[in-house]
Amino acid sequence: MAQENGNGLVLVLREQFLAELRSVNETSSRYGLTLSEQGMQEIAQARTRALFDQGRVELGASAVKSIADGFCDSPYLLQDDYEATLLELVDAFYYFKNACGDQLTDDELIQAMRERYDAYAGSVEAVIGTSLEAMCRARRFGLAEEAVVEDLEDEDDERDDE
């Protein structure tokens, strides 16, 4: 009993996080996506690792639910890749959160990642491989990233011509 009490906070937090993930299933199942219990455990570990690697602290509600909710209606996200994709997106999310110096809110960042993900037909590599600047610039101008890059290249060419 004493051991149980001692474990209190840790167990409660873990259970809270898993409950969050289970509630994700309620929404995502409408799009044919569900997380298995095993998948949830893996995501819990991935989140802990990502937070540690990025030197961040997350107490209370986690961003993982928002990430899952933000991506579950993407036409490119399929059940076969769902868990693996979510694992990578969680990693990328905390990386970008640091990279932007907390200047973007969770929702803004998730939206930017989602736009990039959809623009590249569901490529997680495209999300991970991009720079935050490129992702935000494309979002700010409401353009596909290539268009922004082309614009910038045109500007460079014009300057060179002068």
Place this chain on the structure above:
Amino acid sequence: MTNETTSNALLALAPDAPNYSENPEILYLLLEERIRRYTMGDSSSVPVDTARRLLESILYCLDVQKRAGKDALPDTAPMKTRWQSGVDASKRIAKRARLLLLQAQRTPPPLTNTGYCDTLSALPAFFSNYDPDFFAQEIPCSFDYPLCQPVSDALLGAEYIQDYLRRLLAENALLLAFSQEALLSLYETYYIDYADLLVNLYLPAAEMAVLCALSDAPVRGLKLTPEQLLALNEKLQKATETEAQALIDEAAENALFELQLSGTFLRDYLKKTARDLLVRLRAAIPQ
């Protein structure tokens, strides 16, 4: 994993925080709430450094309220109530410190130097940047004028600034009792370039005032002849440690009386300076 583990995890965030006996689980929940407020719900996570600063602020506020004397809440009061009381206390201290700054700006010493002026220009930034709700333990401004008796490193946040200004005002009060000419002549002998060096302006005046009082010379003159210095040397050489201490304490009292200055803080401050001088003087006297 036990309560101790939670406590250790929190201590890992704030290893320099003072020892605390708070319930780590409630502390965790309060930290969670503060993080949520800090990010205004825009972000579920914060960098470790931010979490550490927020935790240190909570612990500092709990400590401030604990030291609030008769106003302190009992340890049995909810942690959040005690923390809020600490935040309110920090705000009150900051308000009092702001009044001290205004007083310092209104009553500058007859002579100032670059370090002094830069510090008085820098201190207002503290009051515009101080954020007791989240970072009550921080001192968000930079100043470097050295006090004769520095503030204890144990003080943080508004408490540090308040004590710094109290000490600065005590120093100014003594300096204001002297003429510009007397101070200038003293500084030129003592520091050579008092205006540009990062030096304390009170120390030479306080020491010389005590020495003058000890020699029965006019304190306001801030001057002793070589003969008077020699006589002083002999006087201190003959005295035992206890006698010398009594002599220097009495000299400090006499100096303040002659300068028509009073106040416990001012008296203690001058006595402390005088005793430090005595240590140096006796160390210099050949045994």
